[in-house]
Amino acid sequence: MxxxxxxxxxxxxxxxxxxxKEIATAVFLAxxxxxPILVEGPAGVGKTDLGKVTAAALDREFIRLQCYEGLDEAKSLYEWExxxxxxxxxxxxxxxxEELAGARSLAEAVERVARQDEVFFSRKFIVPRPLLRAITSEKPALLLIDEVDKSDPEFEAFLLEILSDFQVSIPELGTISARHQPMVVLTSNNARELSDALxxxxxxLYIDFPEREQELEIVRLKVPGIGERLASQVVEVVQRLRKLDIKKTPGISETLDWARALVVLNADSLDQDLIRDTLNILLKYEKDIKKAKENLRQLASGAA
Amino acid sequence: MEERVVEFVNALRGRGVSVSTAESIDALGAIAVVGLEDPEAFKAALKTATVKRRRDVHVFEELFPLYFYGLESAGGTDSLEDGLQARLEEAMRAFGRGRELNPMLQLVLTGRGGEWESFIRMAAGEVGTAQLATRMQVGMYTRRIFDAFDWEELERQLDELLERLRDEGWAEEELLRLEEAFRANRDALRKQVRRYVEREQARNAERVPGAERMERLMGRPLSGLDEYELQQMRKAVDILARKLRNRINLREKRMKRGKVDIKATLRRNMQHGGVPFELRLKRKRMEKAELMVLCDISSSVARVSQFMLQFVYTIQDCLAKVRSFVFVDDLGEVTEFFRDEDIPKGVRRALSEAGIAYNARSDFGEVFRLFCERYLQDVGYRTYILVIGDARNNYNDPGLRHLERIRDRAKGIIWLNPETRPFWDTGDSVMGEYLPYCREARVCRTLKDLEDAIGSLLL
Incomplete structure (x- = not known):
């Protein structure tokens, strides 16, 4: 708590x-x-990570459901084996x-088999998927429903049902309610607009690219052994890069990858050549790289 | 505070942000948990519970300071020191005996800004703010409401009070302090009144019209609307498009049921020794339409085109691909302008930055020729061509052979004409000549027509 x-x-x-503070407030309230808390924002700003670390901070079991087109109940809730x-x-x-021995008619045989039904439809034969696991988990769980925008609208409607009462009814077994209500974090990249109901x-919560100060703090924390000068240069260049009109704006994860790479390369400060040679870690599209190279001087000036 | 939050939520709704009752209850719950001490957390809590769409964030940011300014900074009032405050209150009680004291006097003197609000509201009630609609009026209304406090009377009472306190032996600097607080707080009050007026204005201004009025507007020809009505229509387009999208999604859902696919079922159940445990269904794949929209933006048709573009792009996730072009006597592609989320901005840019002179004379024949030359190779068997234009060709060559080439390649040509049928083929209109090439031709004058056209195309 x-x-x-x-x-x-x-x-x-x-x-x-x-x-x-905004993120902290949302997590606190959730x-x-x-x-449930719905986290939106550009790729690579730590939406998924927020779920993971919250689970760790609260000592909850972390259960993840990755969404994709075509995901259905069988793959998300439970399946008979x-x-x-x-x-x-x-x-x-x-x-x-033996059981059937002495049955005088087909009807009677069926009747006898039917009596044994529950043996084959018991928990033993169920494969729990993330949603059911989150509900039945012994320890309070945190359920991360990742990239919910990638799933189909029907699945979204189905999720709503689960999220509102945290219970699942399995026709053969009855209703299973949550022992502990799991904390739910949903993430979305806005591939499509989610329904109003959800x-x-x-x-x-909308997580945007971090401010300069905050990003610097993150780099210092996550990239051990990075020099103060290099760290601030890296952040400065990335911040400038985000202002360019490019297709895939680098997120925090790219910043960290780049910083780590630079540390491995034993760089202690940036210059134009070094930026040019390592841009491909930061940018994922040929066009973007080209654009960045055109603006290299502007990116590097002052920072390097 | 609860009242203020509810008011704030109403203001959000007034600006088209949909906040359900459940959400406003959530907001109150969130605030109860977070408390009021930390303004930043308060704001974050309110935001996380009420604003669920990125595009609504700016409305929130705009309205928040108007409603919760006092929380953001202490309000700029000049509060008296505790000791002085207590003595003043006592003195005021004695002073007020046997006379009618203006309650504002004490409030202004002591600078408790939080209690001013109800008085401002009362004064505003006397002045009446229903007519307040534009920003221009803010100054005037601020003055009127501020003056309603009867400052002459207040000043007189203040002088009397100070006189009396002097007789009671209060120190001269204490009296000066009181006077200073009075002046400072009067200015603070003026600011607070101004904020109140701004808030009212914001609330009155961008109210989204009710359903009934919307219905009526939808049936009116777009060409006959004034600027204000147009603005409201833009909001209506959004709502309509969302409805349509839901309908399409529902249809896709129904498509998922189907007949048993014997082959796939057998294949799938090999692992169970051929016992069909799992059924496989035949699924019809819904083909999403590709759309190429050709919009005439000469002055006579520009409005319909404008709304069409907004409509099409709002539902673009129901379509496989949308490309859009604007033309008068030249043709330009404007698909690029809709890359961003902001569709109304895209529409504005499409009309102004495409490099097409809208005061030229329409030349459909030339436009079709250009289209064949530049884009015909991109037209596929799934592509619908949507033409919006009045077919008034200014007696130019209608370019039928080009239109024929387009028809042969595309899935169909759909023509939306903002003129009613009796006007087709009058004067320089060549609609009749184009008709045989169109899979469908409709009159499209109102938003309702537009919705029907798109709906029947996609459903």
Missing amino acids: FTAIDEVRERLAEQRYICS EKLGK YSKQLLYTQILKDVLA KRRCLH
């Missing part, structure tokens, strides 16, 4: 995650109010034969 917003910040910082059921029937053939039920 968090008791104050600043505590959220500290505890996340212990997990090596630096965040703004836990206090027991509401057909082959195992089949195998068991094969092995238990003799027992079944948004209504969630707290909303």
